[in-house]
Amino acid sequence: MSTDLSSGGPRPGSKADAAAKDDGSAELGVPRSRVVLASLMGTTIEFYDFYVYATAAVSVFPLIFFAAGDEGAALLASMATFGAAFVARPIGSVLFGHFGDRIGRKATLIGSLLTMGIATFLIGLLPTYYQIGLWAPALLTIMRFCQGLGLGGEWSGAALLATETAKEGKRAWAAMWPQLGAPIGFLLANGLFxxxxxxxxxxxxxxxxxxxxxTWVWRLPFLLSLLMVAVGLYVRLKLQETPVFQRAVDNDERVKAPLGEVFQKNWRELILGTFIMLATYVLFYLMTTWILSYSISSPEASGLGVPYADFLVLQLIGILFFAAFVPVSGWLADRFGRKPTLIVISALLVLFGLTFGWWLSADSIGQGAGLNTTQMMVFLMVGMTLMGLTFGPMSAVLPELFPTNTRYTGSGIAYNVSSILGAALTPFVAQWLVLNFSVAHVGYYLSFASVLTLISLIIAPETKTKSLDTVRGLDA
Known part of the structure; x- marks a missing residue:
């Protein structure tokens, strides 16, 4: 192989140099497979931690962290603590985004992983309401808040790690790898439960x-999180900085205050990114957290009375469709563009929301032992397929809206402010709608959010061919 002896690398113009450029390894400094593994493993761990809590918030915490009493009220209280993480996530995106845009993607990703993992581990050690009274839900809420801080910095960092190392014309495909962490983390968390x-x-x-x-078994998924964090930390310590960020450093393009910069110069991108992500969040937390609580709650609490284990099997099968269609969405977004792909999917979400009354009303689907499991399975398959299609391109779309020097902060804020609007409130609002109106109104809620996303996509630019080496926003 021809090499340049002075640099120890392939000689410019040689076959080795061409091969290295095609693979991307020369510029990355590490094999591309390691970048893929680091982005996928990190988000898998983070989402595992997040979903372990989400599952426990429905099936465990209402029983042991809140005062005995009305079942529906305890579930609502548990959902409220579940939402605390979404308040923390924008704060995490600002905190970690600052360091991600100032210091670099690698170091910041390590910090977010440790924050999330340690908080999850500590939840597994908390005493219950019956041991320390009101201190129990208070401590649980604090740990949940810390989980939100970690995830607030994790997603945007993993998305940038993928997009800023992608080959030309393959950004959406590269960016779908961290998105796969969501269904894989869900499968691990709920499979273990x-x-x-x-x-x-x-x-x-x-x-x-x-x-x-x-008494103690529910703690195991939280405690085991520490082992996963150790593996993820090892993988991320082996990374190098992304070439796009390194060029920004070399060209002295970093800014001292990324938060001020993004609000001053990229406020339009923040608004568009927030609402582009809205329907995805609403759909996901309806198809995971809310549908679980609705299905396993007793008929007296306006639920379907399905045993937890029975329903979880159906949900885990549904998640496989989520995972299968994330790569499909990455291919579609690279082939046809971000806007056309997501506009079609958002329109389908509007229609899907209008059918909730037919799919899920007790009169239609049955309750307890009389549940029509085929109908529920098809509902979950359809919803999770749409989830994979809408979620997959987001880790390309949101980073592409922002310039290099505020990309970590900007994409993180948009993603996580949307989490407040679309995810933090969704399980609580959906439960309230069922108790006070009907399950059909939960679907109308999804349709409304999807219309807002559809409008934002129509307004937004196509970013498929936009260069990531830029220090300006949409007007670039």
Whole structure:
């Protein structure tokens, strides 16, 4: 192989040089497979931590972290603490975004991973309401807030790691790898809960308060998070800085205050990015957290009365469709563009929301042992397919809206402010709509959010061919 002996690398113009450029390894300084693994593993761990809490918030925390009383009220209280992380996420995006745009993507990603992982581990050690009273939900809320801080910095960093190292014309495909962390993390978290539920004979419809599951078994998924964090930390320590950010450093293009810069010069991108992501968030938390609570709650609490383990099997099968269609969406967004792909998908989401009453009303689908499992399975498959299609391109779309020197901060704020509007409120609002109106109104809520996303996509520019080496926004 021809090499330049003075630099130790391939000689310019040689076959080795051409091969290195095609693979991207020469510019990255590490094999591309390591970048893919680091972005995928990091988001998998972060989303695992997040979903472990989400599952427990429905099936465990209302029983042991809140005062005994009305089942519906306890569930609403648990959902409120679930939403605390979404308040923290924009704060995390500002905090980690500042360092991500000032110091670099690699160091910031390590910090976000540790923040999330340690908070999750500590949840597994918390005493319950029956041990320390109101301090229990207070401490739980604090740990949930810390989880939100970590995830607030994680997603945008992983998205930038993928997009800023992508080959030309393949950014959406490269960016879909961190998006796969969401369904994989969900499968790991809920699969583990399912195994533990079956192994210890926990019945969510008739829980034993002094049984092993509610006494100590529920803690295991939280405690095991620390092992996953150790593996993720090892992988990320092996990374180098992204070439796009390194060029910004070399050209002295960094700004001292990324937050002020992004609000002054990229406020339009912030608004568009927030609402482009809105329907995706609403859909996901309806199809995961809310549908779980609706399905396993008793008919007296306006639920379907399905045993937790039975429904979780259906949900885990549905998540496979989510995972399968994330790569499809990456290919579509590179082939046809970000706007056309997401406009079509958002229009389908509007229509899907209008059908919730037919899919999910107790009169239509049944309750308890009389549940029409085929109908529920098809509903989950359709919803999760749409979720994969809408979620996959987002880690390309949002970073592409912002310039290099504020990309971490800007994409993170848009993504996480949208989480407040589309995710933090969704399980709570959906539960309230079911209690006070009907399950059909939950679907109308999704349709409304999808219309807002559709309008934002129509206004937004196509960013498929936009260079990431820029220090300006949409007007570049």
């Amino acid at each position: 399912l195994i533990l539920t079956l192994a210890f004979n926990h019945d969510s419809t008739n829980p034993e308060m002094d049984g092993a599951f509610l």
